[in-house]
Amino acid sequence: MTTQEDRRRPDAFVSFPLEPEDIARLDNYANRDLAPGKWIAFHGVYEDGRRDEVAVRVNGEPDEAAMVGFLSTIWPVLRGDCLREAREQADQTGDEALLWMISTKIDIGVMVMNAKGIMLKANASARALLRQGYVLRPGRWGIAGVNDRQTRLFREAVANCAVMPAEESEVTLFLESSQPDRKVPITLSRFCYKGEPTDLVTVMMPSPPDSKRVERLARALGLTRSEARVAALLQLGMSNRSAARIAGLTEQSFSTYSKRVLGKLKLNSRAEIAQMLTWQAYGGRQ
Incomplete structure (x- = not known):
């Protein structure tokens, strides 16, 4: 203008x-x-x-x-x-x-979408993840999930986020991946331009981080070895039952560890754990 x-x-x-x-x-x-x-x-x-x-x-x-x-x-x-x-x-x-910067320094897929779930822009990491179809993939009518239910959940979340009040316009959604019993946290935010909300939504999806690196980061945050292992499983978005089976714990013990992890990290939910460790794991490439 x-x-x-x-x-x-x-x-x-x-x-x-x-x-x-x-x-x-x-x-x-x-x-x-x-x-x-x-x-x-x-x-x-x-x-x-x-x-x-x-x-x-x-x-x-x-x-x-x-x-x-x-x-x-x-x-x-x-x-x-x-x-x-x-x-x-x-x-x-x-x-x-x-x-x-996002593509070369942070291995996080970033997309800009409209309220109908049509991708308008994406960084290199997002395009690579879409080609792999690990969590999201190009669909006939926009970005789709690994199955019809995940597609519906994702598109509903995008549409809802596009009309949320600006102060409440960030949500974390766990979507199923192509790997059995593994969910991935997807963060959606309504984009504001010059302080005014738009109908555009930014979507961040992590590349699958190395679980051992996530555990090391969790240890660096003050968790014990057992708590770090639980935190790494929480980062994957798995259910308590599945994560407990992998960790060799009862579901009740895993739940107890989960609460302990939340308390030590001063977080309120599993979604916050997933988001925190994902960003920590990909704060920069080696």
Whole structure:
């Protein structure tokens, strides 16, 4: 969007000489097959001291007075277009930088979706996870889960998140994966732009972390070896019954350990454990 400030008219145009390197840069930027002519440059001077640099290519001997009149008429519009294009380029570059950082520094799949479950944008990790179909995959009508029920749960969560109040717009959903009896935490957040909620939802899904690394991280957070093993199983989103069987514990003992883990880590739910250890495990690649 172009503002009134963008289209300000300079108080004066003052010509200035161009150095050879400036002329070469302008030739290269404009076109290698330029028509015969020469560049003439002006400073657009404003009352507050700011200056625009404007270069115009003319054929024949330039009439400076005519050029000043021409620029006085056309430059406010061109200035607005140039500033808008620069802002759009900066926004695009910023998006690419953000996605690059997420892709190369944090192994978390990130998607931007609309309320209908259609993916609009994704980082490299998310695209890789979708190709694998480990938890989510491309479907005929949008992003789908590993079965119809998981697809319905996911799409309902996305649709609900897109209309949640801004202060309550983050939810963690456990979805079944392609591995039997293993669930993965998916975090959904309603996207706010300039403080105003939109109908876009960001979705974060972790790559499957190495269980041994998760256990080491849990130990570093102050858990005993047994508690760390339980925390690692909770991170996978497994039921108490299945996790207890893997840990070689009774379901009651596993539940007791789970409560102890929650207390030590000062967390309120299994979802928070899963989210915390997932982010810790992929805070940066080795």
